[in-house]
Amino acid sequence: MLWFTGIICALVIVIGPVYLLLKYSVSDINSINTGGNPVPMWPYNPTLQAYVYLFSDSHFYQVLLNSVVISLFTIALGMILGIPASYVLGRYKLPGRKVLLLMIISVRLFPDIASVIPVVEFFIKIGMHQTYLGVILAHTLLALPYIIFIGAGAFESIPDDLEGQAIILGANRFQTFFKLLFPLAMPGLAAAAIYTFLLSWDEFIFSYFLMLGKQEIYTLTLYLNGIKYAEPQNLLAAISVCLSIPVIAFSFMVQKYMVAGISAGSVK
Amino acid sequence: MADVVIRSLFKKYGNHRVIENLNLEIHDGEFVTLLGPSGCGKTTLLRMIAGLEPIDNGELFINGKLYNHIPPQKRSLAMVFQSYALFPHMTVRKNICFGMKIKKLSKSEMDRKFEWVINLLRLKELENRLPREISGGQRQRVALARSLVLDPEVLLLDEPLSNLDAALRETASEELKRIHRQLGKTIIYVTHNQVEAMTMSERIALFRFGRIEQYDKPRVLYDSPATVFSAEFIGSPKMNFYEGEIEIRNNVAGIKTDLAFLKLDKEREKTIFSMPGRKILAGIRPQTVYYTGHLLRRRYTDTEVEILAELVENMGDRSLVVGRTEAGTLIRFIITREEKIDQDKRMKIFIDGRRIHVFDPITQLNIFR
Amino acid sequence: MKNRRICWEMIILSDFKRTLSIENVKQWFFKTWPIFPAMFYLMSFLVIVLFYLIGLSLNHPCSEINFPTFASFTELFKNEYFNSALINTTLFMILGTPLELITGLFLSFLIFRSFFMRGVIRSLFLIPLALPALVTAMLLFVLFDFPGGHINHIITGGYSWFPQVFDQPINWRGSKLFSMAIALFGKVWRDMPISMLILLAGINNIDPELFDAAKTMGASFRKRAVHVIMPLMIPSISVVLLLRSVEMWKEFIFPFVLAGRYHLLGTLIDFYYNEIGNSHMAATVSIIMVICIVFSTLILMKILELIQKLIVSR
Ligand SMILES: Nc1ncnc2c1ncn2[C@@H]1O[C@H](COP(=O)(O)OP(=O)(O)OP(=O)(O)O)[C@@H](O)[C@H]1O
Numbered sequence: 031m032l033w034f035t036g037i038i039c040a041l042v043i044v045i046g047p048v049y050l051l052l053k054y055s056v057s058d059i060n061s062i063n064t065g066g067n068p069v070p071m072w073p074y075n076p077t078l079q080a081y082v083y084l085f086s087d088s089h090f091y092q093v094l095l096n097s098v099v100i101s102l103f104t105i106a107l108g109m110i111l112g113i114p115a116s117y118v119l120g121r122y123k124l125p126g127r128k129v130l131l132l133m134i135i136s137v138r139l140f141p142d143i144a145s146v147i148p149v150v151e152f153f154i155k156i157g158m159h160q161t162y163l164g165v166i167l168a169h170t171l172l173a174l175p176y177i178i179f180i181g182a183g184a185f186e187s188i189p190d191d192l193e194g195q196a197i198i199l200g201a202n203r204f205q206t207f208f209k210l211l212f213p214l215a216m217p218g219l220a221a222a223a224i225y226t227f228l229l230s231w232d233e234f235i236f237s238y239f240l241m242l243g244k245q246e247i248y249t250l251t252l253y254l255n256g257i258k259y260a261e262p263q264n265l266l267a268a269i270s271v272c273l274s275i276p277v278i279a280f281s282f283m284v285q286k287y288m289v290a291g292i293s294a295g296s297v298k
Numbered sequence: 299m300a301d302v303v304i305r306s307l308f309k310k311y312g313n314h315r316v317i318e319n320l321n322l323e324i325h326d327g328e329f330v331t332l333l334g335p336s337g338c339g340k341t342t343l344l345r346m347i348a349g350l351e352p353i354d355n356g357e358l359f360i361n362g363k364l365y366n367h368i369p370p371q372k373r374s375l376a377m378v379f380q381s382y383a384l385f386p387h388m389t390v391r392k393n394i395c396f397g398m399k400i401k402k403l404s405k406s407e408m409d410r411k412f413e414w415v416i417n418l419l420r421l422k423e424l425e426n427r428l429p430r431e432i433s434g435g436q437r438q439r440v441a442l443a444r445s446l447v448l449d450p451e452v453l454l455l456d457e458p459l460s461n462l463d464a465a466l467r468e469t470a471s472e473e474l475k476r477i478h479r480q481l482g483k484t485i486i487y488v489t490h491n492q493v494e495a496m497t498m499s500e501r502i503a504l505f506r507f508g509r510i511e512q513y514d515k516p517r518v519l520y521d522s523p524a525t526v527f528s529a530e531f532i533g534s535p536k537m538n539f540y541e542g543e544i545e546i547r548n549n550v551a552g553i554k555t556d557l558a559f560l561k562l563d564k565e566r567e568k569t570i571f572s573m574p575g576r577k578i579l580a581g582i583r584p585q586t587v588y589y590t591g592h593l594l595r596r597r598y599t600d601t602e603v604e605i606l607a608e609l610v611e612n613m614g615d616r617s618l619v620v621g622r623t624e625a626g627t628l629i630r631f632i633i634t635r636e637e638k639i640d641q642d643k644r645m646k647i648f649i650d651g652r653r654i655h656v657f658d659p660i661t662q663l664n665i666f667r
Numbered sequence: 668m669k670n671r672r673i674c675w676e677m678i679i680l681s682d683f684k685r686t687l688s689i690e691n692v693k694q695w696f697f698k699t700w701p702i703f704p705a706m707f708y709l710m711s712f713l714v715i716v717l718f719y720l721i722g723l724s725l726n727h728p729c730s731e732i733n734f735p736t737f738a739s740f741t742e743l744f745k746n747e748y749f750n751s752a753l754i755n756t757t758l759f760m761i762l763g764t765p766l767e768l769i770t771g772l773f774l775s776f777l778i779f780r781s782f783f784m785r786g787v788i789r790s791l792f793l794i795p796l797a798l799p800a801l802v803t804a805m806l807l808f809v810l811f812d813f814p815g816g817h818i819n820h821i822i823t824g825g826y827s828w829f830p831q832v833f834d835q836p837i838n839w840r841g842s843k844l845f846s847m848a849i850a851l852f853g854k855v856w857r858d859m860p861i862s863m864l865i866l867l868a869g870i871n872n873i874d875p876e877l878f879d880a881a882k883t884m885g886a887s888f889r890k891r892a893v894h895v896i897m898p899l900m901i902p903s904i905s906v907v908l909l910l911r912s913v914e915m916w917k918e919f920i921f922p923f924v925l926a927g928r929y930h931l932l933g934t935l936i937d938f939y940y941n942e943i944g945n946s947h948m949a950a951t952v953s954i955i956m957v958i959c960i961v962f963s964t965l966i967l968m969k970i971l972e973l974i975q976k977l978i979v980s981r
């Protein structure tokens with residue numbers, strides 16, 4: 031019984047905020063500016079006007095496009111760098127590779143907020159401040175350890191015998207990689223790609239420091255942050271929902287890998 | 299087709315010596331089995347022959363050519379792994395054609411060989427299935443087919459039958475023998491199942507701790523084991539061993555053991571006559587012990603022992619009996635189904651002196667080889 | 668025998684030669700070259716970060732003071748903004764770390780045994796992690812609005828289902844204490860699943876037979892939990908505490924959105940860099956943050972070690 035109450039409480043705590051977010055995003059203006067009356071738990075006249083407004087705003091499209099472009103390029107660059115590295119770390123029983131993997135993943139313990147100033151200063155110096163490329167490079171930096179970690183796990187899980195058989199059947203290293211290892215590691219690599227997408231999509235610190243003041247290249251998170259004092263709350267909520275939907279959807283897709291990553295990276 | 303010669307081969311993983319000074323010669327078209335307990339380096343040797351593991355020291359010749367540094371892709375040999383190593387994302391057809399595609403064979407050639415191999419191994423109608431959609435026996439045949447289409451000179455098989463159930467194992471081993479007869483390829487076959495080794499191979503290399511204990515025809519391994527280990531490992535149920543020493547009684551040389559005073563055949567008796575007092579380890583196969591219930595011509599060389607049948611284990615067409623002498627020494631022997639023995643019965647048995655194996659307990663070697 | 672020894676000597680010697688030979692290095696490179704682009708990428712950023720952090724913090728904007736100098740540091744320690752941020756962050760860490768552990772324990776104990784729909788409920792428990800941190804922060808920003816936010820309406824008795832606690836709405840974000848508390852709440856809410864997953868992995872590593880053994884001895888469920896599970900979970904609890912305390916020092920988004928006027932170390936970096944435009948100070952704060960993290964981790968590790976010893980000796 032105690033246990034059941036606990037579950038209900040936990041579910042309310044976990045789901046409540048999501049409900050409120052959705053509620054705000056479909057609120058009409060009277061349910062927000064209530065003139066002193068309590069904000070209703072469900073809007074008086076549910077409406078999609080916040081979304082309609084959002085999707086008729088060309089700046090929003092620009093922002094959406096920026097987010098998509100930046101995350102796609104981050105995935106591309108991250109994969110190009112990460113897959114070969116994870117192939118080596120996953121397939122070859124090199125001495126010290128466990129230590130190397132651990133080092134790579136613990137790079138992420140270094141605070142983003144502490145590494146952002148040097149990176150921004152460096153990008154200013156080489157003229158990449160407030161550019162797409164700068165943000166993409168930064169996001170790749172953040173995602174790369176995860177890609178290598180997840181990817182190495184994917185490559186490692188392929189039995190050695192398969193590779194040995196391919197070699198005996200005459201395949202050279204590239205053929206073995208492209209015909210055998212890569213297709214078999216695909217699910218794990220896809221998870222890594224999705225993870226990269228998520229990371230880039232809701233990344234805030236580096237985006238904020240690298241793009242501040244240049245509205246044309248703002249991503250969704252920056253756009254949301256920029257209008258927090260100005261816009262009506264239903265619009266804030268609508269943007270939040272747009273920002274969250276792909277994240278939630280993809281998170282559940284890669285849940286298995288996320289769980290494994292969190293538990294493996296920790297319990298050792 | 300080719301012969302394989304291995305000269306003083308060494309291999310170690312870290313400080314663990316897996317293969318130690320190994321010599322092996324395999325003739326063209328021969329079916330040779332590497333037999334040995336788990337972990338004695340059989341797979342490692344196969345992987346070295348295939349080129350998947352570098353050779354620390356020693357030489358590997360195939361067809362008289364030094365193969366040590368030839369990359370595995372260029373050694374025209376094939377290997378079937380213990381796990382079959384079928385590519386899980388490819389259909390049976392793609393699996394079988396993988397090697398031919400890599401070698402860039404023409405389409406018609408590929409089709410021809412594919413047809414040939416699926417007829418040979420009865421794989422029709424499976425070609426579009428994935429490995430996880432076929433049975434263990436079929437997987438084993440696909441793995442074999444994939445190797446055979448490349449027309450290898452040497453075929454390496456690593457316990458290909460170990461994942462099959464008993465019934466399937468028998469058919470599969472007959473299949474393998476048939477293929478060997480049909481194609482006449484050199485086959486190196488690994489197993490730790492002595493029955494498979496005895497029935498299938500022309501010669502058996504018995505392994506122990508990365509070294510070859512004995513290398514000969516199955517019959518020879520069974521009839522005159524070179525070492526105690528060979529004697530122990532080959533044959534089932536296990537051989538009985540008794541420590542003893544050579545003694546001369548009534549002008550006849552024999553081996554005095556806890557079991558009895560064991561007599562040997564004339565020829566060997568003459569030899570041991572000259573070494574009284576020498577310590578001996580005598581081995582008696584359960585199959586070379588006879589029971590009086592059975593009508594039998596007694597020979598001069600038979601040793602008579604009186605025992606109490608402590609345990610009779612039915613094994614179908616025959617039974618294993620564990621007997622105990624008055625002094626408490628145990629002996630295990632086999633009787634046929636016609637000879638019925640009741641438990642706890644006193645009885646006389648006879649040990650065939652011609653087939654007692656005599657070893658030196660220190661060197662562990664067979665004295666008469 | 669002698670022959671054999673010579674053979675072994677030969678092998679060892681040739682091994683040695685092979686390790687050092689150019690051929691071997693070449694082979695090694697041929698095997699591992701695909702790892703180098705990624706390593707180069709990570710390494711160069713590491714160098715850039717360290718180079719700039721040290722370079723900037725050991726400098727001072729005043730042109731008279733030359734590199735290297737600790738002027739930035741001394742100035743910072745005299746600065747009341749910095750001192751309050753340091754104290755705030757320390758408190759944030761000291762309060763937040765146990766909170767994260769407690770919420771994680773709560774969730775993991777709810778779902779560690781199997782029951783109907785366990786998988787679904789576990790997935791639901793991951794929602795906070797799946798929601799972008801900024802969105803969570805924004806939501807709290809809206810909920811704790813003054814004077815007309817949801818929370819204010821609740822506590823002033825706007826709804827029939829909740830008693831009136833205050834008669835005046837509270838200006839949450841205007842008060843240091845409250846804004847910090849909200850930020851902390853948001854942070855803990857979002858991180859609950861991470862602690863939960865680590866702890867669950869820890870529980871799953873415990874041999875299930877132990878539970879059964881405890882069960883047969885008649886221990887009630889709660890006693891079982893305390894006496895059997897807890898000691899065995901010390902490793903995963905330690906991991907949660909260590910990782911989460913680092914996260915607490917680093918925190919940026921929640922205080923940034925919810926406690927804009929009152930700084931933690933993270934938001935202080937933003938303040939110095941983007942509002943004052945003093946990169947030296949920002950880098951100095953960054954370095955101090957890293958130093959804090961290292962020290963607090965070391966101290967925490969010592970404490971955990973002591974606790975473990977205490978438990979074992981008992
Ligand atoms: N890659 C490796 N690294 C270290 N040791 C290894 C490696 N491969 C095998 N070994 C060790 O070498 C020894 C021989 O292994 P191998 O696989 O050749 O045995 P096997 O005779 O094939 O045994 P089984 O019948 O069980 O297959 C074993 O003790 C094993 O632990």
Ligand SMILES: [Mg+2]
Pocket residue numbers: 340341342380456
């Ligand atoms: Mg093996």
